[in-house]
Amino acid sequence: MSFLFQQSTSIKRQPEEAIPAEPLPKRQRNTARSSETTFGSTEHFGVPIYDMLRALDAPDTRRSVDTLPKTCKTDVLFTDKYAPTCYLDLRGSQDVQRQILRWISRWRPIAFDLEVPESDHTDEFGRPLKKILLVHGPPGAGKTSSVQVMARIEGFDVLEINASDDRGAAAVQQKISSALFSHQAVSNKPVCILADEVDGAESGFVRCLIELLKADARKVKGVSTKGKKAKDHLLQRPIICVCNEAFTRTLFDLRQYCEIVYFPPSSPNRLLSQLEEINRKEGLRTPTSVLLRDIQETGCDFRACLNRLQFGGDRSISYKDSTKSLAEMTLSVFNKEAKDLNLKLDAYGEVEKLFDSCFSQYTNAYYVDDRMLKPASMGDWYALVDSRRFNAASEYAAVAINHMFLNFSSLSNGPMKYERPPKLFEEKKRTMTLTQEARHKASTATRSMFCLNSYRRELVPYVWQLANPEVNNVPTPQQKAVLVSCQQSLTDAGIRLFTEKLENGSLIHRLDPPINLACCLSTDQMDFAAHGKFVHRSHLKRAFDEAKRLQIRASPTQAASQQAVPKPESKMSSNFFSRDTIEPAVIQQNKVWISYREGFSNAVRKRLSWNDMFG
Amino acid sequence: MLWVHKYRPTSLESLDYNEPLTETLRRLADKEDFPHLLVYGPPGAGKKTRVSCLLRELFGPSALKIKEEQRVLQAGTRKFDFVLVSSNHHIEINPAEAGNQDRVVVQELLKEIAQTQPVDVTAKHRFKVVVINEADSLTRDAQAALRRTMEIYSPNLRLILLANTTGSIMGPIKSRTLLVRVPAPTTEDIGNVLAKVADAQDVQLPQDDAARNQLWQNISEKSNRNLRRALLMLETMYARSEKIDASTQVPLTDWQLMIDRIAQSIVKSRTVQQLASVRKDYYELLTHCIPETVILKELLFALLPRVSAVAGKNIVDAAALYDHRLRLGNKGIYHLEAFTASTMRILEEA
Structure with a gap:
């Protein structure tokens, strides 16, 4: 309960601190003052519940329809105007938000000199185990703005380092160290570093971060470094990195130090309701169908939608544009009634794009044909468009499009639905980086045996199948051998398993890197491709854990410490079903651990003692 | 390993x-x-x-x-x-x-x-x-x-x-x-190597010699006498099926299966709708980084056993033409589609 309470206070106060320029509604300010006078200090009693309720109403009054002029004539970008400013504005799913908030809040003890709470998920200073938070997601999902708000909620000042700044190693080094290890004169709040667009950063930046983390690790261990580099600092401030693609080559070295959070784009429905709200406030009267189209075309990119809303603006008035869109041009190629096609083509600049669009459209058109003659005859025209000659003399471009018109246009093609050509390049690049990444993790011998192409086309598909070994609920000895062999092969190919908890509390085992995206083509079984059958994967996971245990035991430093503790002996015996079982040896320890299913929606958490259970 | x-x-x-x-x-x-x-x-x-x-x-x-x-x-x-x-x-x-x-x-x-x-x-x-x-x-x-x-x-x-x-x-x-x-290993060579590996890994194989030979034959055929692929196939079969015998299906990769499906659908029905659905499959393959030339080649060899000899000759001609164009240009999907359309035309005429 206390967690929730604290959260809400910061929600309420946040608007005051974050945007001093925007006046708060009077009501709220008055209550804040009156509570002070009545109770002396709000710190003793927290915030009264009615204040919190009013604060919940506050954002609405702040931006209600009445307070704003009907048509917005300010020169503020919508993207700035409607950037989230408090917790309630945040986009993205709740559990992602909580994950990020929880991570940032773990830095509070060390940053504010608070008492360190005991937890399994933090180190001795109360900091999270992974010292960097890496938030990745598609553009316009609201990553940067959300993280900014969340850092402020936790009481940090945000220092943003993005691609517009110099990101050479030296410049960053200086900037970060001055921010991290010294107090700021202006405000007494600690700084949280937000590195934006890290996937585009130079390698110097990443190296600098890693150096910091290593120095931190040395400091924690208390290893003294010799010579000049005697200054190892303890990392006391959170560092958050934001990027679109977490699996790029530049971030490879950094990833092992990072807690990786995927920030998904908002759902179309939610986006639509938000856009409609803004639309109403601004008095723009954009029809819902246009908003929907915007959302579809931008792929749920909130920022792009806002921009379109503002500058595509009053579509009801200025809809008759002189320049035609690609969609309209394409459709007019297939419409027999369209006049002056050549004139239009001359006026329209991007003929190559238009041909591309016609190409993806013509299968939807109605036309008279004799046994596939017309589609087959297009081959030569494709060759012309796709040749160098074409680029040199684009006068011929119009001819190719005219041929399309001759072949595929008809009178009934007027109300045809327009389809956008798919974005091949980006998708291809994603698969490319994914397989490169996976190959990079494979053993050297495997890598020298499989060049990138054969790794992608031969090894990856089979390795994926190896990740789904066919075993019974209780594996037979033969199947156990299969599991061990599969585990070794996967490790050799650079694939690991990691366990993830779904929102409904069930566990799944995913592959890391997610090679299923690179080798599984049939889209109807995406889930199976990603996490296979639970039984198979959990047995495989056990094989992985076993291998790790053996490896740790084999390594010399561990062996020494193992010897010190007398190893309790385990007994072999047959159980009821006459299978061989190993009876776990009794270890003399007083602690008893009980783990239970822990989900994101555990609203109430209570400490239980043994007495509670028995009594 | x-x-x-x-x-x-x-x-x-x-x-x-x-x-x-x-x-x-x-x-x-x-x-x-x-x-x-x-x-x-x-x-x-x-x-x-x-x-x-x-x-x-x-x-x-x-x-x-x-x-x-x-x-x-x-x-x-x-x-x-x-x-x-x-x-x-x-x-x-x-x-x-x-x-x-x-x-x-x-x-x-x-x-x-x-x-x-x-x-x-x-x-x-x-x-x-x-x-x-x-x-x-x-x-x-x-x-x-x-x-x-x-x-x-x-x-x-x-x-x-x-x-x-x-x-x-x-x-x-x-x-x-x-x-x-270095010539590709013969089916017999592949059989010998696979038998050796299976023995070392304790894979349960059919006792009968003929069945065993049939199994090696199947793998060798499906792998295109590519030993690396054959070994991967054997390992996958070992992991995926309880018992391996001559009737066990040799696992193929998803992209090969998809190209096979494309060939099937081209032979089955030849309409513009079919062309559109094949195009979707091509996009799927291309986004998974299967090069256009590989698609064309595999598709050709998947088509040939399914069509008559005369049509086959014309299809090979078309494949050669579009392969050439693929290498000249950089918009692979155009030429793949052109190949599909002309194959359909050839099949219609035959």
């Missing part, structure tokens, strides 16, 4: 097939001098395995201790990373990974290596070996750069080029190298 890796021969003695070739390689290694080599053959025939065995024969076991290095190379003003695998005696590079910058890789790396000479005077050979993978995808510029390097630095540098075909390697380089062809 992967079985392909675990059971890979590491010395010339342990090679399983192509005995005469092995003998030739041994003789080459025994001699005082050693030529530049151009090793070529179909994928999965064992080129790289033979080369690493040869290196071991030349320099002893230390040639197999490989490690990885990352180099930063400068091409004009742009810098890029390049990964190479090396031992004390040789380095292995894959210039195709550098894309258009392969010329820089060849020039810079080879010069750097060639200008240093091993200090150890007692060593059997005073030269270092550079293994160039996928040499057939080297650009013309890179090949030209290679050609001079081979002559100037010949005292302390030997090259081993690995390629699938010699077609795209230019004459001057062919004339400077000894051509060694």
Whole structure:
């Protein structure tokens, strides 16, 4: 309960601190003052519940329809105007938000000199185990703005380092160290570093971060470094990195130090309701169908939608544009009634794009044909468009499009639905980086045996199948051998398993890197491709854990410490079903651990003692 | 470890097939001098395995201790990373990974290596070996750069080029190298190797000899006599099915299955709707980085058994034409679709 309470206070106060320029509604300010006078200090009693309720109403009054002029004539970008400013504005799913908030809040003890709470998920200073938070997601999902708000909620000042700044190693080094290890004169709040667009950063930046983390690790261990580099600092401030693609080559070295959070784009429905709200406030009267189209075309990119809303603006008035869109041009190629096609083509600049669009459209058109003659005859025209000659003399471009018109246009093609050509390049690049990444993790011998192409086309598909070994609920000895062999092969190919908890509390085992995206083509079984059958994967996971245990035991430093503790002996015996079982040896320890299913929606958490259970 | 890796021969003695070739390689290694080599053959025939065995024969076991290095190379003003695998005696590079910058890789790396000479005077050979993978995808510029390097630095540098075909390697380089062809293993060879591996891994096989031979036959056929792929198939079968016998389905990759489905649907129905759905499949394949030329080739061979001989001839003609156009242009989907449309037309006319 206390967690929730604290959260809400910061929600309420946040608007005051974050945007001093925007006046708060009077009501709220008055209550804040009156509570002070009545109770002396709000710190003793927290915030009264009615204040919190009013604060919940506050954002609405702040931006209600009445307070704003009907048509917005300010020169503020919508993207700035409607950037989230408090917790309630945040986009993205709740559990992602909580994950990020929880991570940032773990830095509070060390940053504010608070008492360190005991937890399994933090180190001795109360900091999270992974010292960097890496938030990745598609553009316009609201990553940067959300993280900014969340850092402020936790009481940090945000220092943003993005691609517009110099990101050479030296410049960053200086900037970060001055921010991290010294107090700021202006405000007494600690700084949280937000590195934006890290996937585009130079390698110097990443190296600098890693150096910091290593120095931190040395400091924690208390290893003294010799010579000049005697200054190892303890990392006391959170560092958050934001990027679109977490699996790029530049971030490879950094990833092992990072807690990786995927920030998904908002759902179309939610986006639509938000856009409609803004639309109403601004008095723009954009029809819902246009908003929907915007959302579809931008792929749920909130920022792009806002921009379109503002500058595509009053579509009801200025809809008759002189320049035609690609969609309209394409459709007019297939419409027999369209006049002056050549004139239009001359006026329209991007003929190559238009041909591309016609190409993806013509299968939807109605036309008279004799046994596939017309589609087959297009081959030569494709060759012309796709040749160098074409680029040199684009006068011929119009001819190719005219041929399309001759072949595929008809009178009934007027109300045809327009389809956008798919974005091949980006998708291809994603698969490319994914397989490169996976190959990079494979053993050297495997890598020298499989060049990138054969790794992608031969090894990856089979390795994926190896990740789904066919075993019974209780594996037979033969199947156990299969599991061990599969585990070794996967490790050799650079694939690991990691366990993830779904929102409904069930566990799944995913592959890391997610090679299923690179080798599984049939889209109807995406889930199976990603996490296979639970039984198979959990047995495989056990094989992985076993291998790790053996490896740790084999390594010399561990062996020494193992010897010190007398190893309790385990007994072999047959159980009821006459299978061989190993009876776990009794270890003399007083602690008893009980783990239970822990989900994101555990609203109430209570400490239980043994007495509670028995009594 | 992967079985392909675990059971890979590491010395010339342990090679399983192509005995005469092995003998030739041994003789080459025994001699005082050693030529530049151009090793070529179909994928999965064992080129790289033979080369690493040869290196071991030349320099002893230390040639197999490989490690990885990352180099930063400068091409004009742009810098890029390049990964190479090396031992004390040789380095292995894959210039195709550098894309258009392969010329820089060849020039810079080879010069750097060639200008240093091993200090150890007692060593059997005073030269270092550079293994160039996928040499057939080297650009013309890179090949030209290679050609001079081979002559100037010949005292302390030997090259081993690995390629699938010699077609795209230019004459001057062919004339400077000894051509060694590694043929694909026969079905019998594949059967022997698979049986050996299965035995070592305790795979339960059918007792009956005929059934066993049938199984090897199936795998060899499906793998296109590519031993690497055959071993992966066997390992997958071992993991995926309780008992392996002649009727066990040989696992194929998803993209191969999809191309097979495309061929099926082209033969079945020939409409524009079909064309549109095939196009979706093509996009799916392309986004998964299956090159257009590979799609075309696989599709052709999936189509041929399903059509009449006359139509088959025309389809091969069309495939040759569009393959050529694919290589000239860069909009693969156009030509794939054109190939599909003309195949449909050919089938309609037949």
